[in-house]
Amino acid sequence: MGPRARPALLLLMLLQTAVLQGRLLQPSPSGTLVIGVISGIAVFVIILFIGILFIILRKRQTSRGVMGHYVLAERE
Structure with missing residues (x-):
């Protein structure tokens, strides 16, 4: 077994164990809520x-628009 195959095999065994126990690796519903x-x-x-x-x-x-109208009204 090569050095790259070992982590993949460990991950596969972990996933298989989780599925067999009926628990998928998911966050708890309360945490998601x-x-x-x-x-x-x-x-x-x-x-x-x-x-x-x-x-x-x-x-x-x-x-600002209202102030402009006041200035125009005073000038006229």
Whole structure:
């Protein structure tokens, strides 16, 4: 048996043992649930932050336009 065949054989034996025991190498459902909840909260916070930033920038742009109208009205 060559030096490259030994790790492959060990991996094959490990996988066969896991399948025979009825357990595939998967993360626990509770760990997956926690990761999913944290990811969902992170996406929600990012979307909320972008929405608030968009509203603030729109208000600033609107107020700049209003100031321009006041300056034009005074000059006329």
